[in-house]
Every structure is written in structure tokens, then in C-alpha cells.
Amino acid sequence: MKTTPTQTPSSCKSDSQLTKEQMTDRIITAKVKKQLTWTAIAEQIGVNEVWLASACLGMNSMKHDIAEKLCAILDLPIEVQTALEMFPYKQWSFEIPQDPLIYRLYEIVGVYGETLKEIVHEKFGDGIMSAIDFSMTVDKEENPAGDRVVITMNGKFLPYKSW
CATH class of the missing domain: 3.30.1160.10 (Cyanate lyase, C-terminal domain)
Structure with a gap:
């Protein structure tokens, strides 16, 4: 597994460190609960909606101030902010998607x-x-x-x- 300076190998994760998948689940749950769109969140933060969604789905990392704003808007804990700031390991399935x-x-x-x-x-x-x-x-x-x-x-x- 590749790691970056701000990413810890999965074997070293503490109980409070979220994976990108866990982070995404928490973000989507909060977004739905608050009935917000990517566009509305992006406008509040001052970023592009496509980039925002990509970062929240784990394919990009966020700078500290942007992650902090997102977590404030969605009332998310520091663990989500930390996961948002981690560099992603970009990988996807090679199977043809069914969606x-x-x-x-x-x-x-x-x-x-x-x-x-x-x-x-x-x-x-x-x-x-x-x-x-x-x-x-x-x-x-x-x-x-x-x-x-x-x-x-x-x-x-x-x-x-x-x-």
C-alpha cells in the first residue's frame, strides 16, 4: 500500500482514524440529513461543486481550511476533517460499472x-x-x-x- 506523509498504513490506524470510505459515508449521511446539495455546499465554501464531491467521495484531499468549513457546515467531527485532509490512494474497479x-x-x-x-x-x-x-x-x-x-x-x- 502506498502511503503519503499524512496517510498511515491501514495496519497502523487507530480506532478514531477513519478510512476514506467511512469518511464518505458520514459526509453523505450528514448531507442528506441537512438536505443540502453539492452546489449549495460548494457555494458556501467557495469551491467547485465537482471537485468538492470528488474530495468527499475520497478521490482528492482537501486543504485544512476547506475541510474545516465543510465539517462546520455538516456538523461533522474532527475525524472526518482529518480523513478529508489525507492524501487519497486513487484506485477504482476495472469492472464495467452497472450504474x-x-x-x-x-x-x-x-x-x-x-x-x-x-x-x-x-x-x-x-x-x-x-x-x-x-x-x-x-x-x-x-x-x-x-x-x-x-x-x-x-x-x-x-x-x-x-x-
């Missing part, structure tokens, strides 16, 4: 992934889009034929280097 929304995103990458790669290479050269220097927004576009989901991903281009 319809997440499955459709996999389907989009499956159908259009190589197309996107071709277009990015034509416009930028040989490289990748950063998922570190990255932002994403999710918007709703009202449409008489049915509302539209607008997902905008904005990542820095990182060229491959020769050495």
Missing part, C-alpha cells in the same frame, strides 16, 4: 476515446490531457426536446518528452 450514468460515461469513452485521442494529437501533438491540472463542470441546458447534460473537462496538455 446507468457511470456506464454511459464508460460507453462514451469506449465509442469516442480513440476519436478524441486522434483530434487531441492533431491539435496539440503527442501527449495527454492532465487529470491533475484539471477542472470539470456539470451544467444543465434546458431544451424543449429534453434537458441536456453538459460536461466540460478542462485539462492542461502535457506533451511527451524525448530524452
